[in-house]
Amino acid sequence: MKKPLFHLKLYLESLRQLRLAGLSLAVTAVVLNVVVQLPLSASQTMIQPAYFSPVLSVCMYFGPVLLALAAFSFLFRRSGSDFFHALPYSRACLFLTRSLAALTYLALTNILGLLSSAALFALLKVPFVPLHACILFISYMVGSLLVLACALLGFSLSGNAFSGLILTVALLFLPRGISVLGAQLMTEQFSRLNVTTLSPLTDWTLNLPFRLIMDTLFNTDVLYPSLRTYVLLDFRTVLYTFLLGAAYIALGCLAFIKRPSEAAERPAPTTWQQHLYRCLLASPFFLIAAFFLLNGVSWSDDILYFLLVLGVAVYFLYELISTRSARGLLSALKVFPWVPIACFCVVGSFVLYGKLDASRSYTAENIRSFQLGYYTTDYQSLRRSEVRFTDPELISALADAIEYTNGQPPSRVTAVSYDEPVLMGTDDFSLPAVSVRNVVLDIGLGRRVVMGVEFSEPLDKAFTALLEQNEDYRATSCVLPEDKEILRISGDFSDEMLTSLREEFDALDYEKRCEVLLLDYSSSSAWSAPWYDTPTYVSEVPAEEAYVESTPDEPGMEPSAPVPLSGYENGAEPGEDAWLFYRQDGAVHPYDVRPYTVSFEGYRGLRRFYTQVQLNGDLPRTAMRCLREQQSGSSLRWRISQMRDALTLKPGEISQLYCYMEMVNIPSEGKLYGGEVSIGSKGVDEQVEWSEEQKTTLINMLLDGCTTEPHEDGCFAYVVLEAYIPNQNDYSGTYHHLNGLVELDEEDLKVLFSLPGCAPFVQPEANG
């Protein structure tokens, strides 16, 4: 007998039935979105993903629950349950088709929310990236899917709205919450325990709705952009959340098929399920109490009693509210003692495991080989973890560290770092500073042991020195990912650039390679995503507030933003112009410049990696190619034209004009020079004593140069141009700011140096 899983007529009918809830949700989301987005948009010079329809991330939690209630509330009433189960649909078809209808309205809500934001940005001429809307749509939908799946599973496992909603919340947060809490507390207790082997169970960053909540809880600013951006654009999180959502939908479907219609209006289909739900809801409190006891909290501490009372209250209140009767309290009371017993047994078993693990000892004789643990997304760490070290000296050094570890207390006051082996201090000064490495020991007969090994400072130095001498280690450290492993490269990095990078990188010696690889870089890859540099609109830097914010508090002080070209050296040769190259990531902030790096993301086997290369003077050809690319596709063009209109049409209205340039490859007498130029004044009360023509000349020259591709051997300058035009009617005004690379030819230089006060601070001198 073939049972279809989807029924078009039922789907259309479900859409009709859910239209009130669905359209209300969509309209509310759009209205709220506009209300919230309006002030946010006005204060932005370019919309970051986190500021793109932030209301939708709230809808992600409430929308699916609302629609699940609208679509499946019949499960909570006998008449409704009987009616729908009597209709000629298979149960799976009924579940999946109505779920799809609910999902359709969620998609509509997200689409309308994002479109309303985009329309608002276009209306206000605020820069935004349309592609962000597509990516955010996927993220919001995947988050909504998981919440919807939890609701559907919760509803299918319960019989009334209260227990359904409670189960929804529990399914969404409880498994992840308990696993994270357990892992956290266990690593604090047993430094040797390697919880990373349990990943992804302990990796809460994988679960999008859970992660957004956690990020919000741990940051006072709810709309803190960088974290939300990272969460919403993290492919790994989105994929995991989708898979989890799909799994929950499948489980929900199964539960729905098995759920008897007579379960309606009861808190749970069966008595044992009601016992189970009560116990699960109360268990976190007892688990936390048990973990606290394990971590040294004494019975005299109020927090323990608070937790226990809370656990008891949750247990019995759930029974009372879900059944609306005191009749079941007695049977609940009979089961209750098992909750704390089970929780303390779970925690006890972890403690036992930790102690057993701590009691094991491994000597150089019984270690056949070892591998370094892989615990971050760093490509180099991943490659190193593949090396099987058999060098007796290394094994002996490791055995010394294991012996040292065994002599240490099992728990350290401060959690030690499981990342790169960095020496860590502790709050307890009686304990020496240590570093920790995760290692995988091969102790023969195919047995492998994963453990965290503590190294004292001398042990760490000796071990590191041996590693650095190891040929296998050097061969796999500080390498670029292979072409087939790379999934994404930041920026508009062409194949030619990659080839150029490989050639130059391979020509470097080991130490140099390690220098250009930013091994400790842990920033979000989302920031270097290629779509970041192509905003649709770029507005002028608005209003006096921006100027006030970006101006130092005390006169004469430089802005606190990163100072570009700090490593610049005079007398650079062609191709070795500046030590570091900088780029502007967009019109997000006038001072938002950073070292020009290129990042690689991908998968080596099934392991995700991330690595980053700094394009500096060691890689001159690649760096210059990248600069050209940036200039040719610069997102600043529109802004530059706006600046030109504002500054050159009425140059007499400019009250302050300041230009700072760091110049490279200045030709003079057949040689090339470098130098700094500072023109005008940043002081509020000082006026630039230039003619309007001179001002226009300088501005045009710089703005023209901005849109020209720099030549590898031509003269160019890193320019900071600032101009302020006050309003005639009040004390406000418009502040114009430009950071950029400017191509300068000989004519430009003549004009430049002829302007009043434009002599370079560093006079050109003959180089070598």
Next chain:
Amino acid sequence: MIQTISVAKRFGPDTYALRDLSLEIPTGCIYGLVGSNGAGKSTLLRLLSGVYRPTQGRVLLDEKPLYDDPALKARVCFLADELYLPSSSNLFSLAKTYAAAYPTFSMEKLKSIVSLLQLDGKASFSRFSKGMRRQAAVALAIASQTDYLLLDETFDGLDPVMRSLVKRLLYAEVERGASAVIASHSLRELEDTCDQLALLHKGGIVFESDIQNLKTSLFKVQLAFSHPFGQEVFAGMQLLEYQQQGSVATAVVRGDRDEARARLRALSPLVLDLLPLTLEEVFVHELSALGYQFDEALLGGEETPAASKEEQKDAPGGETKP
């Protein structure tokens, strides 16, 4: 034909609403299910409509298991005692749900029935009285034009005129070839409607028969002679009850009416009347013959109301523990 074979339905660990129930519902008839509260009527209808999965045994439609089979369920329309008519909805709106589900649903037919019943199809259900809600539900079920209509307490809340109208509609359905299964706790409701009747008691069928046969096979005799007489005058006939006051005797007899009349007339009585029994009287005697007390079976006995309330919480269909 709908068939149940040794069907049992259990709620909870030890609460049986039905146990070892077997019956057959032929096509083209009106089948009555009568029984006290908690007898298992609603549970049986939910099993027949595929709402419940039997704990054991099988429910078959044309010899195929009905549960979770959309094609077979499309031939059955179930109207529960507790109606699902969302307050925010109206009749024509809900009709779209039926139309999406039942391929045989006819909107024209619904409109004609709605017109006959003088209902406002566009008015919200929240404005309907109990009787109007029942009429609306019946209209939707009939408009579905399924082969089987399973109706639980359908006449509950209907006034006599509407009751008569609904019955006419049901007869029309039967003429179309459909079957209707009507469950009721009132025997009188079903007396003039059903072709066949089954009495449910404590989760099992106590008695099942064709109504016409029932009514004609049992009759009451009033008899008087000018001389003293006793039960012997009914010798050769199956006597179910006999009462005598003076020279007048009243008896309930099973058998052929004409034959009995001829035999008694031959005894030259002063008075001889052969009277039909009401269905209720027939049931009293049939159940007595089977060893049941009528009150217990049809009204649930003295302890029924209290037991029923308690057990309704455990057994969703208002069923009782056997």
